Amino acid sequence: MLNIRLFRNEIKRVPGIAYGIIIVMVIFAFTARNFMNPVNLENILRNAAILLVISIGGTMAILAGKIDLSIGGIATLSGMIGGIYLKSIPEPNAFNVLISILISIAVGSAVGAFNGFMIGYRGYDNWLITFSTMSIAFGLAQTITGGNIVSGFNRTVRFIGSGQIFGIRVLLILTFIVVGVMIFVMHRTRFGLHVYAVGDSETCAKVSGVNVKKTLFMVYLLSGLFAGLCGFLLLSKTNSVGPTTGDGYEFNAIAAIIVGGTTFDGGKGGLGSTVFGALFITIVKNGLQLIGLSVFWQQACVGFFILGIILVNALNEKRAVKNAKRRIYHD
Amino acid sequence: MVGHEIMLDIKNLYKSFPGVIAVNDVSFQIRKGEVHVLIGENGAGKSTLVKMLAGIYSIERGSLILDGEPYAPQSVIEARAKGISIIHQELNMMTNRTVAQNVFVGREPLKGNLGLVDVKTMNIECQRILDSLQLDIRSTTLVKDLSIAQQQMVELTKAISMNNKVLIMDEPTSSLTSKEISNLFQVVKRLKSQGVSIIYISHRMEEIPVIGDRVTVMRDGCFIGTRDVSSLEMQELITMMVGRKIEDVYNREYLVPGEEVIRTEGLTGLRFRNVSISARKNEVVGIAGLVGAGRTEIAKALFGYDPIEKGRIILKGKDIPVKKHNPIAAIRSGIAFLPENRKEEGLFLSMPIRKNISQVVLKRLFRNGIIRESLEKKIAKDAISKMRIMTTSDEKLVNELSGGNQQKVVVAKWLTTNSDLVIFDEPTRGIDVGAKSEIYGLINEMARNGKAVIIISSDMPELIGLADRIYTIKDGEVTGLLEHNPETGFDQEKIMSLIIEGGNVEHQAV
Numbered sequence: 010m011l012n013i014r015l016f017r018n019e020i021k022r023v024p025g026i027a028y029g030i031i032i033v034m035v036i037f038a039f040t041a042r043n044f045m046n047p048v049n050l051e052n053i054l055r056n057a058a059i060l061l062v063i064s065i066g067g068t069m070a071i072l073a074g075k076i077d078l079s080i081g082g083i084a085t086l087s088g089m090i091g092g093i094y095l096k097s098i099p100e101p102n103a104f105n106v107l108i109s110i111l112i113s114i115a116v117g118s119a120v121g122a123f124n125g126f127m128i129g130y131r132g133y134d135n136w137l138i139t140f141s142t143m144s145i146a147f148g149l150a151q152t153i154t155g156g157n158i159v160s161g162f163n164r165t166v167r168f169i170g171s172g173q174i175f176g177i178r179v180l181l182i183l184t185f186i187v188v189g190v191m192i193f194v195m196h197r198t199r200f201g202l203h204v205y206a207v208g209d210s211e212t213c214a215k216v217s218g219v220n221v222k223k224t225l226f227m228v229y230l231l232s233g234l235f236a237g238l239c240g241f242l243l244l245s246k247t248n249s250v251g252p253t254t255g256d257g258y259e260f261n262a263i264a265a266i267i268v269g270g271t272t273f274d275g276g277k278g279g280l281g282s283t284v285f286g287a288l289f290i291t292i293v294k295n296g297l298q299l300i301g302l303s304v305f306w307q308q309a310c311v312g313f314f315i316l317g318i319i320l321v322n323a324l325n326e327k328r329a330v331k332n333a334k335r336r337i338y339h340d
Numbered sequence: 341m342v343g344h345e346i347m348l349d350i351k352n353l354y355k356s357f358p359g360v361i362a363v364n365d366v367s368f369q370i371r372k373g374e375v376h377v378l379i380g381e382n383g384a385g386k387s388t389l390v391k392m393l394a395g396i397y398s399i400e401r402g403s404l405i406l407d408g409e410p411y412a413p414q415s416v417i418e419a420r421a422k423g424i425s426i427i428h429q430e431l432n433m434m435t436n437r438t439v440a441q442n443v444f445v446g447r448e449p450l451k452g453n454l455g456l457v458d459v460k461t462m463n464i465e466c467q468r469i470l471d472s473l474q475l476d477i478r479s480t481t482l483v484k485d486l487s488i489a490q491q492q493m494v495e496l497t498k499a500i501s502m503n504n505k506v507l508i509m510d511e512p513t514s515s516l517t518s519k520e521i522s523n524l525f526q527v528v529k530r531l532k533s534q535g536v537s538i539i540y541i542s543h544r545m546e547e548i549p550v551i552g553d554r555v556t557v558m559r560d561g562c563f564i565g566t567r568d569v570s571s572l573e574m575q576e577l578i579t580m581m582v583g584r585k586i587e588d589v590y591n592r593e594y595l596v597p598g599e600e601v602i603r604t605e606g607l608t609g610l611r612f613r614n615v616s617i618s619a620r621k622n623e624v625v626g627i628a629g630l631v632g633a634g635r636t637e638i639a640k641a642l643f644g645y646d647p648i649e650k651g652r653i654i655l656k657g658k659d660i661p662v663k664k665h666n667p668i669a670a671i672r673s674g675i676a677f678l679p680e681n682r683k684e685e686g687l688f689l690s691m692p693i694r695k696n697i698s699q700v701v702l703k704r705l706f707r708n709g710i711i712r713e714s715l716e717k718k719i720a721k722d723a724i725s726k727m728r729i730m731t732t733s734d735e736k737l738v739n740e741l742s743g744g745n746q747q748k749v750v751v752a753k754w755l756t757t758n759s760d761l762v763i764f765d766e767p768t769r770g771i772d773v774g775a776k777s778e779i780y781g782l783i784n785e786m787a788r789n790g791k792a793v794i795i796i797s798s799d800m801p802e803l804i805g806l807a808d809r810i811y812t813i814k815d816g817e818v819t820g821l822l823e824h825n826p827e828t829g830f831d832q833e834k835i836m837s838l839i840i841e842g843g844n845v846e847h848q849a850v
Contacts, residue, residue: 198455199448206445209434216396216432218417218446276436
């Protein structure tokens with residue numbers, strides 16, 4: 010109940026993107042064959058779920074006024090290591106899968122902790138640090154397998170990514186739970202409030218006694234953790250993991266976050282809006298693919314859609330600020 | 341008052357920053373349950389002193405005894421835990437968060453031990469404090485939706501909600517209306533009766549007898565003296581603050597103004613309305629108003645930085661197209677603007693002095709697209725010696741200079757342009773007395789050389805000492821125009837009432 014209320018509070022603040030989703034859905038319903046096919050819709054949801062999980066950490070980082078560019082690299086590296094472990098076992102059972110998940114999460118958390126330590130405690134620039142770790146993670150993933158793909162897992166491994174419980178995809182249930190818990194954490198725990206506080210005004214947070222360093226450390230740690238989890242989910246869903254598995258996810262995640270309504274100023278937006286952002290991005294990609302547009306045009310079109318949403322958001326924001334100023338000075 | 345028990349004993353406090361001693365061997369005592377007013381000119385070291393008390397700056401030398409215990413705060417958190425909090429002069433808030441989240445940030449009430457925040461209790465508790473201060477503010481409102489004065493009251497609420505032994509208020513009334521000020525004073529009196537000591541920094545002399553028990557004067561980083569307010573002579577206080585006669589500092593020669601350089605008619609923008617002002621050759625025009633009254637916005641609009649909605653600007657007899665006005669056009673037509681935040685808006689901090697000075701005349705320095713280094717060097721050298729900037733070389737980076745020298749670099753930059761109209765926004769904020777008088781001398785010289793000068797300042801003596809005429813601004817509107825009287829100067833009380841009360845006295849004034 011509480012979660013639903015929190016979620017509602019968030020979407021009340023970002024209604025724009027919800028209309029955006031409806032608009033693109035209507036467009037594709039008429040132009041793209043099979044778009045409204047239940048199988049396709051379910052596919053969209055599953056892709057959006059993966060994007061959403063990896064965007065959790067990215068959202069937190071941007072809310073805190075920072076950025077995490079390394080999430081795609083972390084997902085690849087952790088998925089790869091988890092996958093290699095599973096491959097080392099002839100016929101992995103549920104216990105092995107659990108261990109593999111823990112390995113992926115541990116690898117992700119370790120890289121995230123490094124990011125957090127350098128940025129939070131050492132005060133290095135967040136762009137430079139996560140840019141480096143992105144490259145390091147992708148590089149290591151390639152080195153480990155010599156550039157090869159790890160693939161061909163059994164049903165147990167694929168259960169989380171492609172299986173069903175009571176006719177509902179496990180992946181969707183899992184994402185729902187994880188995102189629900191994190192929305193709660195962001196709005197009802199001291200840590201969550203402090204992430205917003207740091208993003209809104211780091212100085213104010215500092216002089217008010219918020220442990221800014223620890224908060225930033227935790228943000229990057231969690232960001233790495235969810236990227237690691239995402240690495241496993243990708244493996245489980247696609248039945249393979251390669252050196253380029255998570256490639257581009259950092260940019261799709263940032264697109265989902267920004268389109269959702271979380272802004273680079275920090276302190277504004279939230280995970281609830283990223284849910285919509287992830288859906289929007291996934292729908293646009295899927296629809297363009299179904300229309301049969303060439304890959305290159307798809308890329309450009311996604312860019313135009315993102316630009317459009319960002320412009321609308323910016324205009325709204327501008328108007329809101331102008332009105333607020335008027336209210337304060339001309340009353 | 342609770343006898344004469346000592347709450348805070350300040351002993352030989354000392355703090356220096358590169359190029360300036362901010363607090364020099366200051367000792368005095370704060371009694372239990374008193375309002376101790378701390379006054380002094382801008383740059384006297386008051387803010388630095390209280391920042392040391394509040395744990396924001398580390399203590400370089402000296403010691404503190406708080407309520408009988410040695411006290412040496414390493415952080416704001418520690419200071420607060422020991423019972424000293426501060427309300428800052430500048431608002432430092434999280435504008436996208438609610439009032440309650442701002443008040444309780446860093447110490448949110450928890451339920452259970454999982455780190456869950458008890459939002460309900462937080463909102464209710466915050467509302468209780470707001471109500472007890474008789475503030476018409478909801479605890480769940482976003483701070484960005486509040487007025488500046490209300491935001492300041494939220495800062496106050498935040499400080500009061502902690503259990504304080506000593507509460508420091510750094511110019512709390514600088515942007516409040518008279519009703520809000522009297523509200524604030526009631527709160528202060530209530531806190532005082534609860535035995536809280538209050539250190540109250542103010543620029544407003546007239547507040548001292550109303551609110552203060554004792555007053556301590558600082559000047560140039562030094563302790564000058566402490567007096568009981570009940571037996572206080574205002575004249576003595578002013579002498580203590582200034583340390584010399586006011587005329588000596590400003591040394592202004594009033595000339596017969598020449599032709600009009602700039603005139604605005606009904607200028608309206610985001611934070612100002614219907615502004616009609618003018619400035620003539622050989623004249624210094626002051627703009628007085630509270631922080632947030634729209635002074636800076638008017639200046640920025642004249643310089644083409646802030647947008648103008650309607651109205652006219654007539655510069656040297658010609659209409660400027662206000663909709664298309666912009667800084668490049670302003671500089672070309674002879675307007676210079678020295679912004680209030682010199683570090684953000686006036687300087688390239690990590691560039692050498694020379695590059696900063698040549699910035700606005702860069703165009704003249706290029707030949708065939710290549711910069712003429714020797715000419716640039718010459719211009720910089722001339723400006724440095726003219727402004728007496730204390731530096732070993734024109735290659736020195738600006739962020740290695742003291743505040744006074746930095747401001748001189750900003751002035752030097754604009755000297756190279758030979759503008760007809762020079763707008764100073766807070767020309768002497770945060771700089772030492774020596775540099776101040778040099779800048780005053782320069783303003784004088786500009787007026788003598790036929791320039792029109794507009795000065796915006798929160799430092800009332802400065803405006804009164806420099807200006808030929810003073811416009812008063814309140815809530816973005818001009819509320820009055822006062823002229824310098826050769827015998828009596830300016831009526832300071834009238835200026836005050838025009839910028840605080842505004843319209844009521846408008847017609848007598850103009």
